[in-house]
Amino acid sequence: MRVPRTLQWRMTLVYTTLLLLTLGVASFYLVTYIRSTNQASLETRLEHEARLVAEATAPYFAEQADPGALHAAVARISTTIGARVTLIAPGGTVLADSAQVPDEMANQAVQPEVERALNAGVGVNTRRSSATNEEFIHVAVPLIARDTVLGVARVAAPAAQVQESIIPVFIGIGMVGLAGVALAVLVGYGVAARTSRSIVALTEGARQLAAGELDYRVQAQGNDETQELAQAFNRMAVSLRDLVRDHSLEQGKLAAVLNTMADGVVVIDGNGTIVLVNHAAEQILDIAGGDVLDRRFTEIIRDHNLLQLVARCTERQEVQHGEVEIPQWRRYLSVITTPLAEHGDASILLTMHDLTRIRQVETTRKEFVSNVSHELRGPLAAVKTLAESLSSGALKDKKRAKDFLRRINSEVDRMAAMVNELMELSRIESEQSSLQLQPLDLHPFLTEMHEENEPLAEKQEITLELALAEHLPCVRGDENKMRQVFGNLLNNAFRFTPKDGRISLSAQRENGMVCVRVADTGVGIPRKHLPHIFERFYKVDRSRHSEGFGLGLAIAKHIVQAHGGELHAESAEGQGATFTVVLPAEGETAAN
Amino acid sequence: MIRTNIENRLVEIQDDILALASMVEKAIAHAIDALRERDLEASRAVVAFDDVIDEKRFAIEESCVDLLATQQPAARDLRWVIALLHIAVELERMGDYAEGIGKISLMMGDEPPLKPLIDIPRMAEMSISMLHRSIDALVTRDVDLAEQVCAADDEVDALHEQIYNELLLFMIKDPRSIQRATYLLWVTHDLERTADRATNIAERVIYLVTGKMQDLNLSKEPEF
Numbered sequence A: 001m002r003v004p005r006t007l008q009w010r011m012t013l014v015y016t017t018l019l020l021l022t023l024g025v026a027s028f029y030l031v032t033y034i035r036s037t038n039q040a041s042l043e044t045r046l047e048h049e050a051r052l053v054a055e056a057t058a059p060y061f062a063e064q065a066d067p068g069a070l071h072a073a074v075a076r077i078s079t080t081i082g083a084r085v086t087l088i089a090p091g092g093t094v095l096a097d098s099a100q101v102p103d104e105m106a107n108q109a110v111q112p113e114v115e116r117a118l119n120a121g122v123g124v125n126t127r128r129s130s131a132t133n134e135e136f137i138h139v140a141v142p143l144i145a146r147d148t149v150l151g152v153a154r155v156a157a158p159a160a161q162v163q164e165s166i167i168p169v170f171i172g173i174g175m176v177g178l179a180g181v182a183l184a185v186l187v188g189y190g191v192a193a194r195t196s197r198s199i200v201a202l203t204e205g206a207r208q209l210a211a212g213e214l215d216y217r218v219q220a221q222g223n224d225e226t227q228e229l230a231q232a233f234n235r236m237a238v239s240l241r242d243l244v245r246d247h248s249l250e251q252g253k254l255a256a257v258l259n260t261m262a263d264g265v266v267v268i269d270g271n272g273t274i275v276l277v278n279h280a281a282e283q284i285l286d287i288a289g290g291d292v293l294d295r296r297f298t299e300i301i302r303d304h305n306l307l308q309l310v311a312r313c314t315e316r317q318e319v320q321h322g323e324v325e326i327p328q329w330r331r332y333l334s335v336i337t338t339p340l341a342e343h344g345d346a347s348i349l350l351t352m353h354d355l356t357r358i359r360q361v362e363t364t365r366k367e368f369v370s371n372v373s374h375e376l377r378g379p380l381a382a383v384k385t386l387a388e389s390l391s392s393g394a395l396k397d398k399k400r401a402k403d404f405l406r407r408i409n410s411e412v413d414r415m416a417a418m419v420n421e422l423m424e425l426s427r428i429e430s431e432q433s434s435l436q437l438q439p440l441d442l443h444p445f446l447t448e449m450h451e452e453n454e455p456l457a458e459k460q461e462i463t464l465e466l467a468l469a470e471h472l473p474c475v476r477g478d479e480n481k482m483r484q485v486f487g488n489l490l491n492n493a494f495r496f497t498p499k500d501g502r503i504s505l506s507a508q509r510e511n512g513m514v515c516v517r518v519a520d521t522g523v524g525i526p527r528k529h530l531p532h533i534f535e536r537f538y539k540v541d542r543s544r545h546s547e548g549f550g551l552g553l554a555i556a557k558h559i560v561q562a563h564g565g566e567l568h569a570e571s572a573e574g575q576g577a578t579f580t581v582v583l584p585a586e587g588e589t590a591a592n
Numbered sequence B: 001m002i003r004t005n006i007e008n009r010l011v012e013i014q015d016d017i018l019a020l021a022s023m024v025e026k027a028i029a030h031a032i033d034a035l036r037e038r039d040l041e042a043s044r045a046v047v048a049f050d051d052v053i054d055e056k057r058f059a060i061e062e063s064c065v066d067l068l069a070t071q072q073p074a075a076r077d078l079r080w081v082i083a084l085l086h087i088a089v090e091l092e093r094m095g096d097y098a099e100g101i102g103k104i105s106l107m108m109g110d111e112p113p114l115k116p117l118i119d120i121p122r123m124a125e126m127s128i129s130m131l132h133r134s135i136d137a138l139v140t141r142d143v144d145l146a147e148q149v150c151a152a153d154d155e156v157d158a159l160h161e162q163i164y165n166e167l168l169l170f171m172i173k174d175p176r177s178i179q180r181a182t183y184l185l186w187v188t189h190d191l192e193r194t195a196d197r198a199t200n201i202a203e204r205v206i207y208l209v210t211g212k213m214q215d216l217n218l219s220k221e222p223e224f
Helices: A009-061 A067-081 A113-122 A161-211 A225-260 A279-284 A297-301 A303-316 A356-393 A398-431 A442-460 A479-496 A552-562 B004-038 B041-073 B075-108 B119-140 B143-173 B175-210
Strands: A084-088 A092-096 A123-128 A135-146 A148-159 A264-267 A274-277 A319-328 A331-340 A347-354 A439-442 A463-468 A472-479 A504-509 A514-520 A566-571 A577-589
Touching: A009 A067, A009 A084, A009 A135, A009 A148, A009 A161, A067 A084, A067 B004, A084 A135, A084 B175, A092 B041, A113 A123, A113 A148, A148 A161, A161 A331, A161 B175, A225 A279, A225 A347, A264 A504, A297 A303, A297 B004, A303 A319, A303 A331, A303 A347, A303 B004, A398 A552, A439 A479, A442 A463, A442 A479, A442 A504, A442 A514, A442 B119, A463 B075, A472 A479, A472 A552, A479 A514, A479 A552, A479 B119, A514 B119, A552 A577, B004 B041, B004 B075, B004 B175, B041 B075, B075 B119, B075 B175, B119 B143, B143 B175
Parallel strands: A463 A504
Antiparallel strands: A084 A092, A084 A148, A123 A135, A135 A148, A264 A274, A264 A347, A319 A331, A331 A347, A439 A472, A472 A577, A504 A514, A514 A577, A566 A577
16 A cells, blocks of 8 residues: 655654654563563562471471371462472472372472472472463472471462563553554644645645736745745745736737837747737738738748748848738738847748838829820920921911910910919928918808809709708818819819709718718719729820819819818719718807 | 658648749739730740749759658658649649740730730639639648639639630631730630649649549630
8 A cells, every 4th residue: 555645644654653663662671671570579489488388398207297198288388378389209209289199290300490409409490381281480499307308399380470460561551652652643643734734835825826826825824934935935926926027018018019010020930830920910911810820931921032031041040131022912022031049949030011002102103204294295295286387387377377376375274284283282292282271161152162153054954953951060271272172073073964964062060070062963983993083193084185184183182181171982883973071160050 | 740751851842832832823923914014024024934933843843752762651641742743743834824924925015915904814813813722722731622722713714715705706807806816815725724723733632631533623625
């Protein structure tokens, strides 16, 4: 059986063993001593009795008395002293015995005690009686009368007397031992329980701490070393909690920085496994939502240019820089791979900067320049041709010359208008154009816009409606600029709405903002053009060259944005278009 | 996960396959972009890039043969290496189609395309997506995804047929357009074959996972 190795058990065992060992040694000496003392006193007693027997039976020898009297005397004495009495002739013949018939007994001369009694005056011997198979102590003394040895008187008592006298001692020792063991178990158990309770408490504390319960404290008990240990443990728990808190604070900051930065960050360990990926990287690499941690970079990214950068960085252990195009999402990335040597396992840090927007801006700029040149080339070519015609003779034909000059003038006007619009746009874009902001009551303003456009509507046979909500709030705005915005929107509406169509100008308050809508029932804007209509020079129908430069909506949008508002367009092909100008309300409701 | 030596080598080869697939995807996308935007410089770059693809394919093939000769892979590993070997060949052929489209673009020169390129880029997008998903299936050992790729081939085939009929109509109406229509016909054919080869890769993935060889390209047209 395995002994349970608890402290309680072991301490109890040690106590008990020590106690039993001491008790054992003590009782061994005690018993030996008591036994030898008892034996000696029994022997002395028996010797005295033997001498008394010798004294008492001597007369019977002298008178040559009959054996019957001798026997009787022996029996009497035996009863009196409570021991076996034997009288033996010097030759060894038994003369009388209190227990047996003398004739049946063997010659006793060979018995050591008889022999010694005759030779030394007293003989002692312990042996097993052949008759009763009981151990007896025999003590013999010579029977002397008038210097003549008449025989030997022998007294025998059971040796068991000595043993029996020791039994109470044994019982006593046993009782004390039992009581001692019980006490040892009790005390051992108690002391051990006290100590082990502290240890169990500390163990529980350590377990709680390991499980992350950093606020757990151990209750100190008693005032021994275990209490010191408990206090030390609690101090450790406090510093551990502080350490962990600092650490997680740092980690939180780091995570916040990583997740809010616009650049993508990925860390790959030596086995090519992704160990860290920030929010931006998930967006850039289009791996958001998927569980990519602990997966292999090669299997997730699957772009050979990126992989090549990583491989080269691992190989050379130096920073690599490259631009990568990911065709699936039309993204351009500037990527820097850095070996993280301090990690010791060839980790690689990938920083990705999304160049897509920059590329787009570049493309837009290129397109802008080419658009401007394209728009200017037409009128310039016309002016050039007309001027050449004039110089090569048309000047003489007054009528034609006049017409040519008128056309040159109109082409130059067109170019001037375009340059003006471009400058206006650039001013608004760079926010240098100062807005004359003042409270603008939309009610009279829009009514006026409506009235101004009535004649045009009549001419084109289009119904122009006005629907203004009552109690329209004022907006802060530059009246001239606003006139430009709505002029543009209405102009567009007239341009794309056929005969018998309807254009409505409406305004109402929505969520603390004022929404002014210009809706028409015209040709509408195809879905694919809708996201681009506010771009400069964007025309839905490129073939309609003469109709404006495609700058009106861009300018309108910028003006509205400069007012802190928004301009949206909703449309479907053939279903008309609705432009909504959302402007922040001025707070107080206009007094109508 | 503890990998054996053979498995480590196989993962390395598979990584190379992923890189090769990415090269091929880009080659096809760039070839079509260059064709649409009439960017001859870009078309020349696509044609030149095919050499890089070929080189990569040979490197992969060599690694596979080396592995077969020295490690004697068995059972699943054997299927793996054979599948990778086949996929490398399929990818290299797809690279050739990209090169072919680049060459057609160069042949067209300054000539404007017969019609605005709308369906052809769509077809290219579908083929590239099939290729991408078939490689996804290889990475994740996803039989379902591989079967989806095989099913998607029908859409590409349908689009191919539609463009084919359209171009035929152009040629019938105006025999002078035959030259230019033929260019576009070649391009659609190259894209159709690309999609077929993506299906082949998906079939290899199914073979790799299940050990079963099957032809899932049910609606395969006779090759021409």
